[in-house]
Amino acid sequence: xxxxxxxxxxxxxxxxxxxxxxxxxxxxxxxxxxxxxxxxxxxxxxxxxxxxxxxxxxxxxxxxxxxxxxxxxxxxxxxxxxxxxxxxxxxxxxxxxxxxxxxxxxxxxxxxxxxxxxxxxxxxxxxxxxxxxxxxxxxxxxxxxxxxxxxxxxxxxxxxxxxxxxxxxxxxxxxxxxxxxxxxxxxxxxxxxxxxxxxxxxxxxxxxxxxxxxxxxxxxxxxxxxxxxxxxxxxxxxxxxxxxxxxxxxxxxxxxxxxxxxxxxxxxxxxxxxxxxxxxxxxxxx
Amino acid sequence: xxxxxxxxxxxxxxxxxxxxxxxxxxxxxxxxxxxxxxxxxxxxxxxxxxxxxxxxxxxxxxxxxxxxxxxxxxxxxxxxxxxxxxxxxxxxxxxxxxxxxxxxxxxxxxxxxxxxxxxxxxxxxxxxxxxxxxxxxxxxxxxxxxxxxxxxxxxxxxxxxxxxxxxxxxxxxxxxxxxxxxxxxxxxxxxxxxxxxxxxxxxxxxxxxxxxxxxxxxxxxxxxxxxxxxxxxxxxxxxxxxxxxxxxxxxxxxxxxxxxxxxxxxxxxxx
Numbered sequence: 001x002x003x004x005x006x007x008x009x010x011x012x013x014x015x016x017x018x019x020x021x022x023x024x025x026x027x028x029x030x031x032x033x034x035x036x037x038x039x040x041x042x043x044x045x046x047x048x049x050x051x052x053x054x055x056x057x058x059x060x061x062x063x064x065x066x067x068x069x070x071x072x073x074x075x076x077x078x079x080x081x082x083x084x085x086x087x088x089x090x091x092x093x094x095x096x097x098x099x100x101x102x103x104x105x106x107x108x109x110x111x112x113x114x115x116x117x118x119x120x121x122x123x124x125x126x127x128x129x130x131x132x133x134x135x136x137x138x139x140x141x142x143x144x145x146x147x148x149x150x151x152x153x154x155x156x157x158x159x160x161x162x163x164x165x166x167x168x169x170x171x172x173x174x175x176x177x178x179x180x181x182x183x184x185x186x187x188x189x190x191x192x193x194x195x196x197x198x199x200x201x202x203x204x205x206x207x208x209x210x211x212x213x214x215x216x217x218x219x220x221x222x223x224x225x226x227x228x229x230x231x232x233x234x235x236x237x238x239x240x241x242x243x244x245x246x247x248x249x250x251x252x253x254x255x256x257x258x259x260x261x262x263x264x265x266x267x268x269x270x271x272x273x274x275x276x277x278x279x280x281x282x283x284x285x286x
Numbered sequence: 287x288x289x290x291x292x293x294x295x296x297x298x299x300x301x302x303x304x305x306x307x308x309x310x311x312x313x314x315x316x317x318x319x320x321x322x323x324x325x326x327x328x329x330x331x332x333x334x335x336x337x338x339x340x341x342x343x344x345x346x347x348x349x350x351x352x353x354x355x356x357x358x359x360x361x362x363x364x365x366x367x368x369x370x371x372x373x374x375x376x377x378x379x380x381x382x383x384x385x386x387x388x389x390x391x392x393x394x395x396x397x398x399x400x401x402x403x404x405x406x407x408x409x410x411x412x413x414x415x416x417x418x419x420x421x422x423x424x425x426x427x428x429x430x431x432x433x434x435x436x437x438x439x440x441x442x443x444x445x446x447x448x449x450x451x452x453x454x455x456x457x458x459x460x461x462x463x464x465x466x467x468x469x470x471x472x473x474x475x476x477x478x479x480x481x482x483x484x485x486x487x488x489x490x491x492x493x494x495x496x497x498x499x500x501x502x503x504x505x506x507x508x509x510x511x512x513x514x515x516x517x518x519x520x521x522x523x524x525x526x527x528x529x530x531x532x533x534x535x536x537x538x539x540x541x542x543x544x545x546x547x548x549x550x551x552x553x554x555x556x557x
Binding site: 001002003005007008011012014015016018019021022023024025026027029030033040086089090092093094095096099100101102103104105106107108109110111112113114117118119121122125126129130159163164167168170171172209213220222223226227240241244245248254257258261262264265268269272273 | 386
């Protein structure tokens with residue numbers, strides 16, 4: 001098959017048309033709209049960088065960006081730590097290995113919206129009643145303060161995503177050459193040394209993949225945010241994705257929301273490219 | 287190697303697994319209680335396993351219709367994504383040229399774009415063409431799902447020797463026959479991965495259907511669940527029964543296909 005064949009274009013046509021109409025055209029239109037005063041009904045006029053200048057002083061947007069960044073950093077660290085620990089547990093010589101794997105992975109199959117509702121029940125009802133039982137007042141106020149909302153989201157995401165990241169680490173751990181581990185055992189390395197000097201450097205590629213996935217998933221989070229805290233109290237746990245949604249569909253300022261969405265894209269793209277580049281550099285070549 | 291089992295690690299693992307299941311346990315036991323019972327005690331099993339909450343939730347969620355809507359949208363979208371992406375990846379991998387490289391790069395680059403960045407123009411444009419309906423939604427899933435699927439198929443296709451194509455061509459098969467009868471069956475392992483990743487994503491997706499589907503009776507499970515939850519915020523016994531119902535199809539699917547699911551997800555992330 002050659003690119004000038006008719007068949008070539010016929011094979012590509014369905015996805016090319018879909019990608020163009022669903023992603024490329026809206027993206028280009030989006031860049032254009034972000035420089036106008038469009039509100040969804042009238043096209044609006046060209047306003048240059050006004051939307052971008054405004055969003056630099058938009059406290060609600062900047063707060064959501066800061067909240068999202070904090071949330072992403074804490075979650076990425078926790079999810080990777082828990083995920084790698086779970087992977088090490090289930091790949092050691094234990095009987096219940098596959099049952100444990102199945103259990104830890106389960107939350108990933110269920111949508112973020114539904115998981116958020118389940119945890120809302122746990123944080124609000126169960127925490128409160130357990131708090132009453134053991135006399136801990138701090139358990140009474142979950143999700144009603146910014147702090148507890150933040151940690152609520154972190155707990156929910158760690159619980160959901162750790163099993164996913166575990167699966168990725170397992171794939172790399174099982175690919176480790178057995179001879180290397182045995183050789184180190186014979187040379188008298190203890191289990192910590194084995195992990196630090198042999199396993200850890202060799203699973204570096206797993207870090208690239210896992211960090212990328214957790215960072216992009218936590219930074220773009222919407223469903224869990226919506227169902228667990230709804231952005232409350234007083235929009236203090238509102239993350240960027242939700243802030244953009246509200247600017248667009250609650251306040252009906254489409255062009256302004258679109259400018260925020262473009263900034264959001266630029267941040268996501270820079271982080272993703274930087275991370276892949278940085279991790280590739282320190283991976284160990286086998 | 288020494289053949290001793292690590293008891294300490296095993297016990298730690300089991301304790302963690304129990305901790306992981308606690309949210310599901312709490313959801314399950316409380317979904318059978320009355321409002322008053324939940325108020326009295328949230329941690330223990332119900333005194334009487336009554337299905338009253340489920341009957342109400344089943345009716346309010348219009349469960350069979352909603353389940354069918356989710357199944358219809360997911361299955362149709364995933365089948366089309368598999369079919370079209372495999373075709374496109376086949377063309378891109380067999381015709382090596384600058385155009386193919388650029389197109390492949392375009393598909394991969396599209397993965398970097400967050401949904402929120404195209405959401406507003408997408409909904410407006412599709413709205414103007416009266417495409418905010420199920421057909422439009424399925425079309426959008428093809429557009430958003432194609433990138434990763436093409437990427438995965440492309441990798442697998444590069445491992446299938448081109449001499450196979452040529453042999454079939456000499457035997458008189460045309461392009462379509464080569465793809466459909468020879469290449470596509472060989473892609474089965476990656477097709478399973480592509481299917482599973484797309485099923486999990488589309489089945490659970492909330493935001494896109496919430497913007498596209500605005501006809502009562504066409505809602506998918508997450509969409510209906512959102513409205514249902516909003517209506518019964520302070521009535522946890524009903525909300526929890528609804529949540530349990532919403533999760534049930536996924537748990538059944540997981541029970542039968544867990545091996546392929548875990549393998550698919552891990553292959554999809556690594557490749």
